[in-house]
Structures are given as structure tokens and as C-alpha cells.
Amino acid sequence: MKKLIDYLKANKITEVECVISDMTGIARGKIAPVDKFIDEKGMRLPESVLLQTVTGDYVDDDLYDSLLDKADIDFVCVPDENAVFMLPWTVEATAQVIHDTFDKMGNPIELSPRNLLKKVLKLYEDKGWKPVIAPEMEFYLTHRNSDPDMPLIPPVGRSGRKESGRQSFSIDAANEYDPLFEDMYDWCEAQGLDIDTLIHEEGTAQMEINFSHGDALSLADQVFVFKRTLREAALKHDVCATFMAKPVTDEPGSAMHIHQSVVDIKTGKNIFTNEDGTKSAKFLCYIGGLQKYIPELLPLMAPNVNSFRRFLPGTSAPVNLEWGDENRTCGLRIPESSPQNRRIENRIAGADANSYLAIAATLLCGYMGMVEDVKPSTPVQGRANENRQGISLPLTLEEALAVMSESSAVREYLGDTFTSGYIAVKQADLENFRRVISSWEREFLLLTV
Known part of the structure; x- marks a missing residue:
């Protein structure tokens, strides 16, 4: 953490956005004052974050229970000192820090997209x-x-x-x-x-x-x-x-x-x-x-x-x-x-x-x-x-x-965990899409069929 802490102090950072990527590529995480971020050396997030769809919904309950702990426990997020980015558009001096995700035993979380890329590398x-x-x-x-x-x-x-x-x-x-x-x-x-x-x-x-x-x-x-x-x-x-x-x-x-x-x-x-x-x-x-x-x-x-x-x-x-x-x-x-x-x-x-x-x-x-x-x-x-x-x-x-x-x-x-989880997230997206009536249907079917 020394390299990261030195960077935050040198750039007079006051807030840190602690983020991970979900399956869709949405940045999810927490915003913390820089002192709290340094003291805690990372963050925790619920496992369910990685089974959210693009709409913020979750996968089918049965599959959810088979892939995650039923108690909806947290995983540990560890900041990557090589993935720190200033946010020039913010009012406060803010840095975005991408985190890696691990379980309590120190094993990489299989549902994490970043961990999957590291696995292939x-x-x-x-x-x-x-x-x-x-x-x-x-x-x-x-x-x-x-x-x-x-x-x-x-x-x-x-x-x-x-x-x-x-x-x-x-x-x-x-x-x-x-x-x-x-x-x-x-x-x-x-x-x-x-x-x-x-x-x-x-x-x-x-x-x-x-x-x-x-x-x-x-x-x-x-x-x-x-x-x-x-x-x-x-x-x-x-x-x-x-x-x-x-x-x-x-x-x-x-x-x-x-x-x-x-x-x-x-x-x-x-x-x-x-x-x-x-x-x-x-x-x-x-x-x-x-x-x-x-x-x-x-x-x-x-x-x-x-x-x-x-x-x-x-x-x-x-x-x-x-x-x-x-x-x-x-x-x-x-x-x-x-x-x-x-x-x-x-x-x-x-x-x-x-x-x-x-x-x-x-x-x-x-x-x-x-x-x-x-x-x-x-x-x-x-x-x-x-x-x-x-x-x-x-x-x-x-x-x-x-x-x-x-x-x-x-x-x-x-791995079965990532494959099943990813497919479940995308199938949930697909089901949500099917429930929406499109403008094409209203335009061409409303008064003609």
C-alpha cells in the first residue's frame, strides 16, 4: 500500500472511489474519505454485486443460492496499486482505485471479470x-x-x-x-x-x-x-x-x-x-x-x-x-x-x-x-x-x-461458477427485455391486427 498511499498524499486526494467491474462492466463500489480508505486498506462488498444484471436485478433464486452463500456474505476487495486513476471532472480531489476481489481465505472470487482475465493471462x-x-x-x-x-x-x-x-x-x-x-x-x-x-x-x-x-x-x-x-x-x-x-x-x-x-x-x-x-x-x-x-x-x-x-x-x-x-x-x-x-x-x-x-x-x-x-x-x-x-x-x-x-x-x-453465473445474468437480462413492449409493436400492431 505504500506506493498507493504516497500517490494519494502527493496528489492531495481527499476522496477515493473504490471500484470493481461487475459482469456488465458497470463500476460498483464505495466512495470513502481518503483517511478512512488508508486505515481500512480496501473495502468489502456483498457477493451478490457480481450477479447483478444491467437493470440492477438479480438472477433466479435457486441459481443464486447455488453460486453464493445464502447469508449474502461479503468478499474482500484489495486495491491494485497499478490501477489508480485521477478523476479530473470532480469538485473534490478524487482518485478512482480498481480493486481485486478475494474470499476470506484469500482465494480470487471466480465471478469477478478482472479475476477471469488474470486467470487467462x-x-x-x-x-x-x-x-x-x-x-x-x-x-x-x-x-x-x-x-x-x-x-x-x-x-x-x-x-x-x-x-x-x-x-x-x-x-x-x-x-x-x-x-x-x-x-x-x-x-x-x-x-x-x-x-x-x-x-x-x-x-x-x-x-x-x-x-x-x-x-x-x-x-x-x-x-x-x-x-x-x-x-x-x-x-x-x-x-x-x-x-x-x-x-x-x-x-x-x-x-x-x-x-x-x-x-x-x-x-x-x-x-x-x-x-x-x-x-x-x-x-x-x-x-x-x-x-x-x-x-x-x-x-x-x-x-x-x-x-x-x-x-x-x-x-x-x-x-x-x-x-x-x-x-x-x-x-x-x-x-x-x-x-x-x-x-x-x-x-x-x-x-x-x-x-x-x-x-x-x-x-x-x-x-x-x-x-x-x-x-x-x-x-x-x-x-x-x-x-x-x-x-x-x-x-x-x-x-x-x-x-x-x-x-x-x-x-x-x-470454471462452472463463472460460466453458470455469467449465463444466468445474461438470461435475466434477456427475460427483462422480453417483458418490454417496443415502439415498433405499438406502431405497426396497435391498430392493425
Whole structure:
């Protein structure tokens, strides 16, 4: 704790937000005066926090009792000294500290998304490997909207006009929101978030932020913090920022593209590349693992009912598990690079995914491919959606959860407790969704059937 305490004192912090990520990616925890935080060296939270749905509800009682202590006991939250972030938007000098979760015996809590990612990273470490990743986060800026029945519309920019049409890579269109993005960059810098390029994406008022490549756990933390940071910056400028996978009808969805490679811990060399600069066998098997196992882990990359609207026919999302060099129509794109920087871009995950779980899922797929020597399909030339080779994705949350539930590999690596708990949370979300009557039903069925 010394490093953390020194940081808090040096920055004259008066309040500490003690947080963990729940299954959805919502920050849950407690706010404490800095003196109390230092004295208690962490916090406790009820186990049930990790079985909450996006609406704040809980899973079925029978499953709840089978996964948690019936007394609804607490788990212990221990601050990670390497996951401390200033909150530049607060009135008081406040730091956000991400915590790890343990039971009273000191065992990692299996339902924790951050612990799950650490579990996957330990598989790599045991092989002498270290993943290197670089997330790309797409999002929409929208006019503030207090009525969930009303469609989202673009916000007004500096010109006093709302954006219209598709403005891919337009500098002027992105500059419409300069004051917001200046705050975003300043706040990210203050927090040590390693963001790089900002681009205007294909959708109306849709943007993308790229993170610099680095350590998987650190970048999962950074994406977790970035989502909140961007939303706060947007609200300051009377705008909303959303990471929903498909927030606007007839507009492209928002993805979390995850660039990934693996280096040998001892040598620092990329194991995807042979000595002569060619693609290695491990590189091909990693792709094979992604193709084989993404369908079984898809709910970690597409976690919500809305996630699958991004996969509808005719959308710009690559609804396939094909791979190809410099081919953005493939779900698995191989960007042009030097041999040492050879990597794979997983374009399947949605921006709405929990960063810890989406990164854990894609790394686990690649790991299983390498240890099982899974061979990939033939790389695709041309449009991948028109040249599919029999590899398909579940196209609804219900179907994806069924596939995940039946996967022996998922339960072997993620454990029965996490697998059952996660599926239960998402099924509860699905049941809540089914109870809501949509505006489409009222518009087309109310007076016609």
C-alpha cells in the first residue's frame, strides 16, 4: 500500500472511489474519505454485486443460492496499486482505485471479470508467453435524450448544426466537437490513459479512439475507465456518448476491435513470426482457435440483446469468422505490418462488451488454438460475407448463450461458477427485455391486427 498511499498524499486526494467491474462492466463500489480508505486498506462488498444484471436485478433464486452463500456474505476487495486513476471532472480531489476481489481465505472470487482475465493471462505466463493488445473503441455522440422511446439524433456541433450523412474520416466533422474532445484528451492524459488516434467513423456522429498497444490487464483497466471518462466529458458539453453496439437504426454498429499478438517473455520476440519473417505455425493456430472457439465465447464479446443488432444482414459489421490480409470484411483481419509487429485484429467484439471479458475471451480462443494445434481455414480474398467457408456465428443472444452453456471447453477454462453465473445474468437480462413492449409493436400492431 505504500506506493498507493504516497500517490494519494502527493496528489492531495481527499476522496477515493473504490471500484470493481461487475459482469456488465458497470463500476460498483464505495466512495470513502481518503483517511478512512488508508486505515481500512480496501473495502468489502456483498457477493451478490457480481450477479447483478444491467437493470440492477438479480438472477433466479435457486441459481443464486447455488453460486453464493445464502447469508449474502461479503468478499474482500484489495486495491491494485497499478490501477489508480485521477478523476479530473470532480469538485473534490478524487482518485478512482480498481480493486481485486478475494474470499476470506484469500482465494480470487471466480465471478469477478478482472479475476477471469488474470486467470487467462496466467495460462500464457505458464507457457512463457505474454499477450500484447491494442483496443479500438467506437462510440456515438448523441443529443441528450430523456425519453427512451424516442430515437437518438446527432448532437449540435460548433457550427450550430447537426451532422447529417456519412462522414468517414472527415477532419471537419470530427472538429465539430473539438471542445469535448479537448477535455477528453486532457482528462485521459491526467489519468494516464494511453489513447492515440481519434477518427470519425462511418456513422453519423460516430467516432473511434485507438489505444496504444500494451499489457492486456492494464488496457482492460484503461478501457473500463475510458468509457466513464468519455461519458463525463460529453455530459459537460451537454451531449451524450454511448457505447451501445447498435444505438441508431440504419446506422453502423459500434465495435471494440482488439489487435492482439503474443511475445516470448524471455526473448521479447513475436511468436507469430518465424526467424525468416514468415507467418509462424503458432500464428496460424491462433487464428484457428479464434475461428473454432469464438462461437462458444461470443456472449463475452456480444453480451446484450442489442449487441446482435450489429450483426444483422446488410450491416457493415463483419458477420463471419473468416480471415485475410488487410481485409476489413473479415471478422479476423491481419493488418499490414512488419514481421515483429505481426498481429490479428478481432473485429467481432462490440463496444458494449465488458473490456475484461472481451479481452479474456479473445485471448483464450487464441491460446486454445495454439495448444490444440487448430488449423485455420483458407484466407479470404475479396468480400468475406460473400465467400464464407462454413464457419458461422450465433445470431441472437439466446442462441449464443445456449452454445456457451453446452461448451465443455468454456467450463474447463472459465470454471462452472463463472460460466453458470455469467449465463444466468445474461438470461435475466434477456427475460427483462422480453417483458418490454417496443415502439415498433405499438406502431405497426396497435391498430392493425
